[in-house]
Amino acid sequence: MTDIQSMANAIRFLAIDTILNAGEGHQGVPLGMAEIAATLYANHLKAAPADPLWPDRDRVVLSNGHGSTLLYSLLHLAGYDAVSLDALQTFRRLGSTCAGHPEIEQHAGIEITTGLLGQGIACAVGMAVAEARLNAEFGGDLVDHRTWAFVGDGCLQEGVGQEAVSLAGHLRLGKLTFLSDDNHITDDGDTMLSISEDVPARFRAAGWHVQELDGHDIAAVDAALAAAKDDPRPSLLACRTTIARGLPRLQGQRGGHSAPLKPQDREEACAELGWSAGSFEVPEPVRADWAQAMQRAATDYGDWQSRHAAHDDRAEFDRWTSGALPEDWAGTGSRLRAQAALEPRATILSSGDVCDALAEALPETLVLCADLEAPTNHKRGRHALTAQDRSGSYVHCGVREHLMGAMTDGIAAHGGLRPVNVTYLAFADYERPAMRMAALMELPGLFVFSHDSIGVGSNGPTHQPVEILASYRAMPNFRVFRPADAIETAEAWEISMESRRTPALLALSKQDALPVRRDGAENLSRRGAYMLPGHEGARDVTLLATGTEVALAVEARALLAEEGIRAAVVSMPCWELFEEQDPAYRAEVLGTAPRVGVEAAMEFGWQRWLDRGDAFVGMTDFGASDRTEVLYRHFGITAERIAEEARGLLGR
Template identity: 40%
Template sequence: MTTDSATSSARQILSAEIDELAITTLRFLAVDAVQAANSGHPGLPLGAAPAAWTLWSRHLRHDPAHPGWPDRDRFVLSAGHGSALLYALLNVFGYGLTAAELAQFRQLGSRTPGHPEFGQTPGVETTTGPLGQGLANAVGMALAERMLAARCNDQEHRIVDHRTWVLAGDGDLMEGISHEAASLAGRLGLGRLVVIFDDNNVTIDGPADVSCGDDAMARFAAYGWTTLLVEDGNDVDAIDRALTIARTDDSAPTFIRLRTIIGYGAPGVEGTSRAHGSPLGVETITAMRARCGWPTTQFHVPDELASVAAALAAEGAAARADWVHAYAEWTAANPQSAVDHRLDTVPAPPDGDILSHILDALPDKATASRQASGTALNCLASRYPALVGGSADLAASTNTVIPGGAVSPDDYSGRTVHFGIREHAMAAAMNGIAVHGGLRPFGSTFLVFADYLRPALRLSALMRQPVVYVFTHDSVHVGEDGPTHQPIEQIESLRLIPGVTVLRPADAGETALAWDIAARNLAGPTALILTRQSLPNLGNDGLNDLRRNGLRTVGTATDHPDVLLGASGSEVSLALAAADLLAERGVRAAVVSVMWRERLSEALSVDRTVLPDVPAVWIEAGVTIGWRALARDRDVVVGLNRFGESGPGSQVAAHLGLTPRAVADSALRVLERSVNPS
């Protein structure tokens, strides 16, 4: 069943009476949930219920019995604070979200959390709440749909053929990420993306125009979007016409400005900021029920509406059944593509020894880890068709160009996405690509600009999405660009995010291992921290130790060391040079590379003998606080708790105390202190 035929059939069972009944039901389900929790946001559900019902009943292609159907339309509530409306829709349309769950809105352990959370509630496509993230996620979803359609569809089968719909509010459009994401979507011509702007002109502080006077339609038109205006947010026919135009226009994304009244129908608060984020109260809700002739029973869904929703769901089930048949035929004809682009999840990397394949391709000489990363990425890409991505306008510097060509509005079959200088939108779009399924995304920028995308990376971790972040130019060795471009606190700040695997390799071999770990990590995001400057080749011994315990011994093995020098990334070679100076003084130093500090911390919590029981010096060209947590009382941490300087990288490092002599002197001091603790 095509979308058009499903829509035509749906219209036969709909009427003005059913529409009014459904909209009223959605409104009261939402306000009842907020009131039960004594917490939440009733204003958006009351104002946007007509648009939500019109979309879900006439245009959204979905099967509530199979919410993970790969070719379903995606609906993203970017204004996630209006979650009670989404939960009401899921209840009415039969997603298994019961009235009892609605009554547990915002309660610990319920499937109706305060903001929609991916993986917790069937029918929720992505985690939203931080404003603008959902809209940018949707850009990634729409991009994934087009890229997969170009890879998978053929003349006989259209197994990727769906749309992405977004409900966004004033706050979404004010956030800077929406500008980045909308610009990218317009440039890429993502015609299957539709944003409905719930324009109620109200924010928490009062009228939205107190702080924002943008002409939203002119703005989106300038981005290359088709723009439509619906003057009355309660006019189902007008909303339907706009959605129909949007659904039949694949030439550009569509922006629908929908004028609504926040808190519609709630006496005393309608149209004001008081409707935004507080329960309406029993008295107000009672008055609303009386005005609408609505039963006093909470979470009431009329039988007539339940029957209509079930019939609409059956049409979605029929569409899915047709798709399942077509997919089986396509799989039989394209078995390898079905494996390469598994549509219901992020495809896993290929079986086999990826690491050896990468190691064989690496040059046997001093190499910047960003360059080794480029070699590793290309080796991986040659075996991993689902791997796609790009950079925030830095591909040549981050070494993230892979074969297969670039994605463009005229050709989505490429593998490289030019995200532009839009770090935040890049990361959020990658989240959208990941939750969509079928592709494995990576993106890159300089490490210092990780701050620009941090909110989206945090959501990668919260949603446990296997997005790969390639961060290069990782320290004061950036040099002449100066302190604005020299990351100091960024590595540590990434380690603070729960669920992020942070890897800082010390040479080309470790970089190969880092990519192997990243490729196999399907449980969350991975951040690769890479150098601009060349690093000496330390050999490939002990790489499995890095995978297991987060560290390996490098340099000349020392059975009974006097001191331990531990470091990550470029500072490992610094530690080796310091060990040579100590040897001249008769001090035996063991050097360990700590590529994966969190894994080392985990290993130490189980077995302290992972490290020799001697005083240690820990070295990293960044803030020291995290290493101090790892160090014992007798240990010393060498790092930077200040910003850098502008100048050649090696000179800046020396100026800031990152020299072999300084590390060796620190080791001598820690040894002296261990002998004479007073």
């Protein structure tokens, strides 16, 4: 019989030693949740630390990420090699596996980067959805695991956390369990300063299985974890805890959260808890208990390997989990480009065409949409994943965009599926914190947005992005695509599905885009920008445009040609990819003639491609409410205006 209390105390002292050694850190969580964590690992978790990437492992998320030493202590004690003593002793230092907040390193058992509050549990919902979908696809022999999330009160105050609670209950994600740290202490002091709601009642209202218990009572925690596994609903263990428990000076106090520890605190904790081991030392019997616990955790591992080796779908399962594309992917890409509509068509609908085709050609795609099925049209070839039917590849996420973004991260981090996130571009602001996390974690989520400009029309300026493109172009490791037509839309999908470490955003139009009149034999969007056919030889002016405005530039070129002015039109679907091209190609495309930049958005950032004295045709303020064509004229984003600016640059 393992001594779970000592296992818990081992967590406590590793956390204390790690924080003391670093001179900073948050002791509140690891000391307050030690019994909960130890009981989970001792008797319930499924994991194989020797094979951290085992696809059927349980996923553990530390949503209260400031308590990172809880996770690091756990992973060290559980035997993850990458969380060595050296890693603990370099906590919060450059290059350490043990960063201030957990940062995704799955080979070390760190499943996801947490950080800003609330996102962890929202990612956990994505992980649980991924498990449900994969379980339905490949069966319980290959996929049958749980998602456990450590949660602080802050995560549950955040809106994204509330969205997570609501949708997880709706989808009856029975393999998802939140372990909440109800310590009544927040950074400002007592949680009563800012929250007085009945949290268990709130979860019950959302259809959760809720158990309230003492988070330091190991038997109670053990029973509650067992009950959680038996219940078909997602489970909340609402654990009443004492923050920083074991530190006589700080436990139950506001300072328990992260007040600097002193060596004397450790001495007092040793006396309080009957601990005599030295710094970073784990007594041998406790190590043995941890080893035994992890042996139990890996019980199923060998059987799984046998089942996997004999499974008919093994090759496809391995392909999905590895993230590799199907063998005939190049053919799929060519076909998508060849089939792209050549009549005027909204790029969001062209994107729907691709999404439809990929329902079969890339069945690991999982589409998430925020209550905009009809206007975004990405469900055609798919059916919904619901509480009753996990086989669908489309999730009705409701009007919960921030959650949907975090679920995208969670699904991508889980592995096995390619998440595609669909809503209007104005809501990219709601999703931004999660999209930033995708960029930071180097997860290849695809974020498809419709209604990308004043083209939205009369719904007005609240729904018309003018600065959102720039706001994402400013973000590291994010590709912003604004395709000009159906071919570029297909190309953006193709490139994004091939991406392994960079998320992408597609800014697509509600209104019809005109085809840019080239064939799709080669994916030209891979170069980020390219000169459109229709111009050869020397040029007097270069028109740089993106998205639906490329058609205006083409029209302006014709107007200018009538006057003998030779204009080249450059379509720039993805600045980031263009930036990666060799300088000679960039110079060739940009040319040396004066330039007019054209985009129905703010100029901010365009200076990268325009020299002083060049012109820009776009927005200078928020939009307005009227029909699309009226707005384009009102804001002066027209072929005539482009031609006029070009003439101006040439002094004509």
